[in-house]
Amino acid sequence: MTETFRPESDTQVAELLSWALAEEQPVEVIGRGSKRKLGRVTQAAHSLDLSALSGITLYEPEELVLQARAGTSLAEIQAAIAEKKQELAFEPCDLGPLLGGEEGQASIGGVLACNLSGPRRIKAGAARDHFLGASAYSGRGTLFKTGGRVVKNVTGYDLCKVLAGSYGTLAVMTDVTVKVLPVPEKTRTVLVRGLDDAAGLLAMTRALTSSHEVSAAAHLPQVIAACSGVGYVRDSDGGVAAVRVEGPAGSVAHRCQALRDLLADLGSTEELHSHNSNSFWREVRDIKPFVGDERAVWRISVAPQAGPAVAAAITAQVAAEHFFDWGGGLLLLATPAEGDCAAAVIRSAIAAAGGGHATLLRAPDNLRAGIEVFQPQDPAMAALSHRVKEAFDPVGILNPGRMRAGS
Structure with missing residues (x-):
């Protein structure tokens, strides 16, 4: 029987993961569900919903630091820091409407887990660069803490950088700490x-x-x-x-x-x-030009000077619309939601331009299940990713299949 678990404390998270580990029951880890359709279709019968782990637990405007429960809505955090004329400088995007959901439902944990960054990335850096610390449970059911409340606090491995962009496949974050900055005048x-x-x-x-x-x-x-x-x-x-x-x-x-x-x-x-x-x-x-239609949407990262040539190579073969962000280094592309959603054409164009990364942001479930949603890794990188996954989640109970088939 499929169940959705909504833990209200760290203790309940630990208990649920201990049960999942003992029973070898994979779970789909979600913050508030706004990015549930981002990535591959998760191969899990049960869901671990963190939306009840909510609330700002520490905010020191003078120190430019905020700590919150991972399920706290991004809207709540932005409203709180706006009162002090501060912001999240990495300008996190809200993909809820693009993915068929509501605006303003993203969680801070989900934003960091997916490493979502907006137009200011070319100046302020990515979400992971503003991710100072976290408390999380690995797939072994053990609690670990990484980082802290200042930027230069890392000794040993900087696990925040590992968790950012892992899409919940390595650990369940319960608390996160981020850097905030003043809003420009x-x-x-x-x-x-x-x-x-x-x-x-x-x-x-x-x-x-x-x-x-x-x-x-x-x-x-x-x-x-x-x-x-x-x-x-x-x-x-x-x-x-x-x-x-x-x-x-x-x-x-x-x-x-x-x-x-x-x-x-x-x-x-x-x-x-x-x-x-x-x-x-x-x-x-928020990729508003492609909100509200049925097309597949791709996020393609290439060398900025290669952007127009990549777009031209793709649109010469596929009926597609596009625009550029990050000075030309980010190509947003909408293609027909059929077949492989132009994956072969897109990845061929990227390779011809000297390399890059293409991520399928939106497509029907049946297509996402059969397409490499993220850029395929070379053998060495794939082996490294596999070792990292095994270190954090040896049984594979956290978001299996979310990023790659079978892992």
């Missing part, structure tokens, strides 16, 4: 309109290699720009390159004008101020 975005992919890449590259401290850079082809809720973007005649600057008001105004001068020869420029700027980057962050 001002945020503005410079748009360059009427650009194709190549010109959009040139605009982003110029901005990012300038001295103007760009915190995000994206390019939307015309068909994607036309779907934006921001008028200046939606009404553009062609694709739109967008670069964001943040900081003190005077500095932001100066840098915006300097960027407009720098990019003026590529196309007409416009400027988004705080509200429109924030709305635009939420659209990019």
Whole structure:
């Protein structure tokens, strides 16, 4: 019989894992369920729902540190730190709507377990770079703690880096500690309109290699720009390159004008101020252009200069739509949800461009079960991953099959 367990304490987590280990009963580990359809279909009859392990347990704004139970909603954390004019600088994306769920249901533990980072990653780093510490239970049923409340606190193995991006296959986190940072005084975005992919890449590259401290850079082809809720973007005649600057008001105004001068020869420029700027980057962050349809969605990481060529190679063979984030280094792509969802074409294009990673973010369950959702590993890396999994979860009771078949 399938059961969903909702432990309300660490003791109950330990008891449940001891039972699962003794009975060799695999469990699906979820925070609040918003990313349940991210990754492969988990091969487990029972679910371990951590949503009852909720609440902020420590917040020291002066020390830029917050600790919370792993099932705490991201929305609760963001509301609490916003009162102190602080934020999670890695700009975590909310994939709930993209995956057919509700907005605002993500948990902090789930965000860290999936290492989800938004447009500011090119400046602030990934989620794992802001992950300071955790209390967790391994698949052996034993409690371990890693990290602490400051950045330079690691002796031995930095297990936070191992847990980030493990999708709950190594351990069940019960408490996490993260770094928070002040919200920038001002945020503005410079748009360059009427650009194709190549010109959009040139605009982003110029901005990012300038001295103007760009915190995000994206390019939307015309068909994607036309779907934006921001008028200046939606009404553009062609694709739109967008670069964001943040900081003190005077500095932001100066840098915006300097960027407009720098990019003026590529196309007409416009400027988004705080509200429109924030709305635009939420659209990019949460992959809003592909929310609400039935297509498969891929997240492809390549060398920024290779982005347009990879997109062109794929769209020449498959009916697909795309846009770029991370200065061209992240390609978001929607393809028909049939067959292998263009996996062979995508991975061939990546290989031809010198390598990269492609992750299938969204597809029907029956297709996700038969596709390599994550980038296939070479033999040496696969062997290392297997050894790490065995060290944490030798019987394979935690999210089996979530990342790779049989593990």
